[in-house]
Amino acid sequence: MTLRARLTAAFLAVVLGPVLIGAVFVGITVSEVSARRATERLQMAQTTVRTTVDAACHELRSAAQVAARTYGGGTAGERAAAAREGVQTGLATAVQVTDEAGVTRSSAGQLPGPWADCAGTGTTSTNRPETLVAKVRMTDRAGHTIGQVVAGTPVDRAFVTRLGSAAGVDVTLLDDGAPVSTETRQQANEVADTALRMRGDQVRATGDGTYVRLVPATVEQPLHLALSSGHSGSEALYAVLIGVVVLAGLIAVGAAWWLANSTTRPLFELASAADRVAGGDLDARVPVRSRDEVGKLGSAFNRMTREMQAYVHALTASRDQLRGNLGLLGDTLSSTHDLDGILTVILETAMAATGAQSGVVLLVDKPDGKYPNQLVARCSDGLDDRARSLSDIRVALGEGLLGAVAQAGEPRRGRVDGIELSPNEPRCRTYIAVPFSGASRATEREDETGPQPGRLRGVLALYDRLGQDDFDDADLGTLRTFAGQAAVAVDNVLLHQETERLSLTDPLTDLWNYRYLRVSLHREVERATRFDRHLSVLAMDLDRFKEVNDTYGHSAGDAVLVAFANRIQQEIREVDLACRQGGEEFVVLLPETDEHGAGRLAERICGAVRDMRVRLPDPGPDGPIDIGVTVSIGVAVYPEHGATGQEVLDAADDALYDAKADGRDIWRVAAVGPRRRHRTRGGGDRAADDFPPAADGWPDGDSGGASRRARPPRQTRGG
The missing domain is CATH 3.30.450.40 (GAF domain)
Incomplete structure (x- = not known):
């Protein structure tokens, strides 16, 4: 079977198959839905008709009761006009009052027979009644029957139309002769013939597709009726569906033939050209007759064959060159x-x-x-x-x-x-x-x-x-x-990152080291100068740290340094820089912070370290050991305490000596101007100028300022 035949068959199957299946499904569904809706509508209409007839009987009884009350309690004149009183209620078109002997005493309107009594027994006779009546018995004060009142209304086309309007369907009053109906005469006869052959609550369709339901006479519903609901139109729908299927078939056959022919011919030419290319003939070409996908495929094939030789040579040269350059x-x-x-x-x-x-x-x-x-x-x-x-x-x-x-x-x-x-x-x-x-x-x-x-x-x-x-x-x-090469690259980057990190951080505390402190201090001073901002420096030293090492060992000293570094990290901001200057000496740089802010931070750090308990890594004979430490802090601010970063750092270091001299576990602010003493780094003895304290005990009003008393030499470790 050729590709053209397969394409034609596949297209017809894809197009006509769903059309046929859909047409059958639609026809069956429409028929079922139409019948179901008609049945439901007629069932609801049956209830409405019975309710409407019952309401008419209730109105007739009301009119009869009015006439009976007038007759039973009135004078002779009022009795003669009792029937007219019942008609004047508007609930009945005729009223007749008779005595116990059946003699008419009062009447108004005509009550032609035969009658359909609202209190009937539900006979199935198809003799059409002329009047629907309701009877009321009259009694005297002693309860003895003195006659009856009959109130009625004609059962004509107007009455049937009233029932049809209430039920929303067509109503036919069955009769052995010509029925009274809201349908046309021909339709009414066909509905009546269908209904007279039915029993119970069946629903049947007439020859033209009208659905019919019988409403037999019952107690308090003495009328023999047939209900009918609209034409379904199924035959017309079936004709439309058949026409659609035939038309779709014709269009599908033509489209399938055209599609198969226009598709397979270029493909055959393309396959022939591909065989020539596979045999080494790169000059093979295919004719391009359209601009659709098949035409684009032919154009692409022709372009491919033109460029293939150049690509082969270029790729070969490129691969050789790439492999030769791997070392480089x-x-x-x-x-x-x-x-x-x-x-x-x-x-x-x-x-x-x-x-x-x-x-x-x-x-x-x-x-x-x-x-x-x-x-x-x-x-x-x-x-x-x-x-x-x-x-x-x-x-x-x-x-x-x-x-x-x-x-x-x-x-x-x-x-x-x-x-x-x-x-x-x-x-x-x-x-x-x-x-x-x-x-x-x-x-x-x-x-x-x-x-x-x-x-x-x-x-x-x-x-x-x-x-x-x-x-x-x-x-x-x-x-x-x-x-x-990727492995070497990753290793080199990781090694570079680790080396760079170790060159700038302290391996014990993970804080920045002294080298990074010098670079950062220079950078922050330049930034503060450029933007006219403050830069505060906190120089910190753990009090009597040498005693910790001498008493508990260097591992305990390392634990204290790590705990102290962690506490500093918790107290400072993200923009602040905490550095380990060496030993137990630490420095914190506070960008854009004045003396007041630096003093508040120093006070907070002193309190936090004072409350800190460090558990030693090596427990003693009595169990784990927790020790406490304190810290002394010197505060200096750029540019008040120095024109360069080193001068500010030296000023903070001098203030730290003041804090040590004043008893430790406190913070002090560096002196301003010529009163600040200079010393050489290394912790040795230095000159001690004696400045008299201010009246309030603080220099120049600084709440945490440097002491004016002589300062002792600072210990090289643990001071």
Whole structure:
């Protein structure tokens, strides 16, 4: 069977099949729904008709009761006019009063027979009544019957129309002769014939599709009626459906023939040209007769054959050049510290060398990262609709394709058929993925904070090779080379970051070290000068720290230093800089803070350290040991206490000596102007100028100012 025949048959099946099935389903559904709605409407109409007839009987009884009361309690004249009183109520068109012997005593209007008595027994006779009547018995005061009153209303077309308006359907009063109906004469006869053959609450359809329900005479409903509801129109609908199916069939046959012919002819020509290209004839061309997708395919084929030779030569030369430059690329990657930039270069070069359409590099996130110990994408190229975004590409170890490669530590290549991919990794047809690990060196610091060197660093993955070919062993070898370069790059960046961190931070307390203090102090002074701001410096020294080391050992001293550093971090702002100057000496830089703010912070730190209890790492013979320490603080502010950063730092150090001399566990503010003494660093003896204190005990009104008394030499440690 040719492709043209298959396309024609498939198009006809796709188009005509649903049309036929839909037409049959619509016809059946419409018929069922029409019958069900008609049945429900007639059932509701039956209840409404009986209610309406019952209401008419109630009105007639009311009119008869009015006449009976007038006759029974009135004079002779009033008795003669009793029937007229009943008619004047408007509830009956005729009233007749008779005595016990049946003699008419009073009447108004005509009551032609036969009658349909509201208190009838429900006979099924089809003799049409002329009048609907209600009878009321008259009694005297002793309760003896003295006659009866009959009130009636004619059962004519107006009465039937009233019933039909109330019920919302057509009503026919059945009769052996011509029925009275709201329908036309012909329709009424057909409804009557159908109803007379029915029993109970059946619903039947007439020949023209009108649904009929019989309402037989019952107690207090003496009329024999038939209810009918509208024409369903099913036959017309069936005719329309058949016409639609026939028309759709004709259109489908013509469209299928045209579609098959216009599609298969260019494909046959394209297949012939492809065979020639497969045989090595790159001059093969196909005629392009349209601008649709098939025409675009032909144009693309012609352009492909024209450019294929140039691409083959260019790709061969490019691959040779890339493989020759791998060594140079490795040297370049090893000398930079921009991790994302390095990984981008590695990925782009790997894609060019292997002919991959897209790729991604994933690294294992640190335990303190957002996705700890998961593969997180760091750079990608050509993914487009293969993944939502780079930030969404993350895979747990052992999950999906990339997670399995990372967990096993072995490279893989092939097709994704039968492989369950993770929801967050890119979609592809073919793949090649290579894990890469760090170098063999390791540090204790890395063991605590991140993936250990020598263990998994990440995965380099490429997808869908150009030309729809699978990746081969040569591509695997190339990708392993690039994975090695990626591992070296990651190791170099991590080592650089760790070295940079260690060069600027104190390894014991994690605070900034003295080198970073000098750089930061110079920078903050320049900033304060430029924006005309204050810069406060707090010089802090733990009191009698040497006694802690001598009594409990250096491990206890280290524990105290760590606890003190943590307490400082809790008290200062994020913009403040806490540094360890050396030993038990610490410095805090407070940008945009004046003397008052610095004094408040110094007071708060003194109190916090005073309340701090440090549990020693080595318990004593009686159990764990908690010790307390205090701190002395010197405060200096730029530019009041110095024109340079070093001068402000020296002023804060002098104020710290004042705090030590005044009894420790306090803070003091440096003196302003020539009163401030200078000393050499190192903790030795210095000159001690004696300044007389102010009347209130503080110099120049500073609440925490420097003492004016002579200062003793500062201890080199633990002072």
